Amino acid sequence: MPEQRGTVIFDLDGTLVDSAPDLADALDALLAERGHAALGLDDVRGLIGHGVAELVRKGLAARGEVLEPDGQAEAVQRFLMLYTKNLSRFSRPYPGVIDGLRTLRQAGWRMVVCTNKLEASARGLMEDLDLLAGFALVAGPDTFGVAKPDPEHLLRCLPGGVLGQSAVVMVGDSAVDVAAAKAAGIPVIGVTWGYGGAALESARPDAVARDFAEVPALIGRLSGL
Ligand SMILES: O=C(O)COP(=O)(O)O
Ligand SMILES: [Mg+2]
Numbered sequence: 001m002p003e004q005r006g007t008v009i010f011d012l013d014g015t016l017v018d019s020a021p022d023l024a025d026a027l028d029a030l031l032a033e034r035g036h037a038a039l040g041l042d043d044v045r046g047l048i049g050h051g052v053a054e055l056v057r058k059g060l061a062a063r064g065e066v067l068e069p070d071g072q073a074e075a076v077q078r079f080l081m082l083y084t085k086n087l088s089r090f091s092r093p094y095p096g097v098i099d100g101l102r103t104l105r106q107a108g109w110r111m112v113v114c115t116n117k118l119e120a121s122a123r124g125l126m127e128d129l130d131l132l133a134g135f136a137l138v139a140g141p142d143t144f145g146v147a148k149p150d151p152e153h154l155l156r157c158l159p160g161g162v163l164g165q166s167a168v169v170m171v172g173d174s175a176v177d178v179a180a181a182k183a184a185g186i187p188v189i190g191v192t193w194g195y196g197g198a199a200l201e202s203a204r205p206d207a208v209a210r211d212f213a214e215v216p217a218l219i220g221r222l223s224g225l
Contacts, residue, residue: 005108005225006167009157009186010135011148012115012122013048014173014194016097019117019125020045021090026083027059030075036063048195049174051116051141052076052083080118087121088128094193096212101134103216112137112157116176119143148176151184167223171215172196178203187222189215 013019024044031038039059047058056079057072067075104111112135115122119140126132137157141147144156155161158168163185170181173194181188190196190205191212201208207218 004110004166006169006223007110007112007136007158008104008219009112009114009154009168009170009181011170011172011174011177011194012113012117012126014196015094015171015177015191016101016113016131017091017093017125017129018193019087019091020048020195022086022088023048023055023083025086025089026079027055029082030056030079031059031063033078034060034063034065034075036060036065039063045195046197049116049176051147052080052118052121055079080121084121084124087125091125091129093129093131094212096215097131100212100215101131104219105134107216109219110136110159112139114139114148114154114157114170114180116141116147149179149183151180151186154180154184154186167225169219169222171209171219172205173200175199175203178205181205189218189222191215 010016020041024041027044028038047055053076056076117140119138119142122138122140139157146152168186170186170188173191174196178188178190187206189207189209190200191209206222209215209218
């Protein structure tokens with residue numbers, strides 16, 4: 001194993017894994033239980049990136065249901081029951097992810113996942129897709145009690161919890177990822193195959209990847225390694 005180069009922080013949903021189909025199925029099942037019409041995959045894609053509570057809140061609001069905090073917490077619990085049963089029925093790594101991660105690992109990068117998905121959901125999904133073993137850490141919003149765009153969520157994923165001497169690069173699909181990385185002082189690659197849409201480019205990531213195969217070279221360029 002070559003010497004450790006530094007840390008690559010990956011977002012999960014929309015960056016490594018296309019998890020929208022299973023999130024959409026669970027959200028549509030929740031909506032159906034509450035007497036609402038389904039939203040469908042295209043609409044649900046645009047709701048992903050701010051964590052499960054926001055996904056449920058926005059999904060219900062899109063069907064005219066706005067809840068008080070207790071009702072909202074109950075709806076989130078129910079959503080999680082539905083989603084946890086089928087984390088990986090249709091969710092798959094994006095093309096090139098497995099090979100790209102192998103390239104980075106062989107080059108000596110320490111790799112972590114920093115996601116606004118709850119840690120247990122993220123770990124379950126990654127385990128089902130054989131991704132978990134390659135990562136030193138999986139940090140959800142419940143892992144350290146902070147969530148992107150708070151830069152602390154990213155910094156806590158680094159050795160010692162601070163930016164040190166070694167290189168760090170973030171890779172994510174949404175404006176939330178770019179905002180967190182910029183606030184943390186970490187260079188960030190925005191990926192276009194996820195759920196970020198137009199907001200991703202407006203957030204001005206340091207580099208843009210249109211295919212995962214481009215990611216290792218962009219990490220090299222941004223880190224100067
Ligand atoms: O669950 C979400 O809303 C998003 O998760 P992500 O941070 O991995 O994109
Ligand atoms: Mg994402």
